[in-house]
Amino acid sequence: MNISLAQNLVPNSSFENYYSCPTTFGQVYLCQNWSILNNDFYRPSYFNSCCSDTNTVSIPHNAFGYQYSASGNAYCGFVNESGGIAAVRQYLINQLSSPLNVGLKYFVSLKVSLSDYDFICASNKIGVLFSTVFHDSSYIPPQNNLAHIYTDFVIGDTMVWYQIKGSFIADSNYNYIMIGNFFSPGNVSVGPCSAAQNWASFYYIDDVCVSSDSITCFIIDVVKERNIQENIVVFPNPSSGEFRISFNNSNFQKKIYVFDILSNLILKVSTEESHFTINLSGHPKGTYFVKIEEDDHIKVIKLISM
Numbered sequence: 001m002n003i004s005l006a007q008n009l010v011p012n013s014s015f016e017n018y019y020s021c022p023t024t025f026g027q028v029y030l031c032q033n034w035s036i037l038n039n040d041f042y043r044p045s046y047f048n049s050c051c052s053d054t055n056t057v058s059i060p061h062n063a064f065g066y067q068y069s070a071s072g073n074a075y076c077g078f079v080n081e082s083g084g085i086a087a088v089r090q091y092l093i094n095q096l097s098s099p100l101n102v103g104l105k106y107f108v109s110l111k112v113s114l115s116d117y118d119f120i121c122a123s124n125k126i127g128v129l130f131s132t133v134f135h136d137s138s139y140i141p142p143q144n145n146l147a148h149i150y151t152d153f154v155i156g157d158t159m160v161w162y163q164i165k166g167s168f169i170a171d172s173n174y175n176y177i178m179i180g181n182f183f184s185p186g187n188v189s190v191g192p193c194s195a196a197q198n199w200a201s202f203y204y205i206d207d208v209c210v211s212s213d214s215i216t217c218f219i220i221d222v223v224k225e226r227n228i229q230e231n232i233v234v235f236p237n238p239s240s241g242e243f244r245i246s247f248n249n250s251n252f253q254k255k256i257y258v259f260d261i262l263s264n265l266i267l268k269v270s271t272e273e274s275h276f277t278i279n280l281s282g283h284p285k286g287t288y289f290v291k292i293e294e295d296d297h298i299k300v301i302k303l304i305s306m
Helices: 214-231
Strands: 045-048 074-082 092-095 105-114 127-131 162-169 176-180 200-211 232-235 242-247 254-260 265-271 275-279 286-294 297-305
Touching (some): 200 214, 232 297, 265 275
Antiparallel strands (some): 092 176, 105 200, 127 176, 254 265, 254 286
16 A cells, blocks of 8 residues: 655755854754844754764754754754843744645644753743744744644653644645744743753754644654654663663664763674663763664663762
8 A cells, every 4th residue: 555645844854954064053044944033142053963063063962962863963953941141032934845725734743852951941832833924033933822833841851852743724824934932931831940040941953844644744753753762771870880771672683882971982882682781880970872773763862870
């Protein structure tokens, strides 16, 4: 049986295509099809593995934390909420490949992951708003507590990519998608923060999808994520240095890589066993990352050695 999937209407939806490699913050305009507000404070950042500077916008280690892309070699990052002297929000904007049809149901999804540096605080109300006009510095996206798709709970996971998803019936021929926070500060919940002031709720974002077919945006990604998460378990974590990895599916060879916080490879091994132990007791206490390749799936897990 042949299955025909509707098109993803978001051009360059995974941020892979770019005009030139990013070198510093606020350069989302180097990513093809993605636009910005003409104001430095409102410019999201573009992260790509082509950048080698781990103090700015490289992947996986960058100025905001450590995260591999959900797919490919790139993602973007934006401030969803912030507080202090330079409180600001940032928005990503893209023109759809074709306008939405009035009365037709559309499915929307995107993947986000909270960055993990000290000044970062989790928040909710990450949303998607569609528009018939392009917003620039003279027409900033509205904050009137409305969005077509948004999350009402705080996303605080810094280890995995969380898929925000939903559907709506188009009431206009929308041809622009905007991603960010469209709610007033009093309607935004913020998680525990280590910083008393000048904090930011900074999220990485990848794999944006808009389609009239739910399979295009939902089912394929959900099945893949379920396979990855259910097949691999790490315990205990945190630990005193010894981590046990269990694979529910032992039919495939697994490649295991362990990196320190500076992206230095400290262990590489292949195994077909259903259990494997990583021993970091001879290394300094702190944060490490294990990258596991199993069949056609990749999972990256943060390890805390105490």
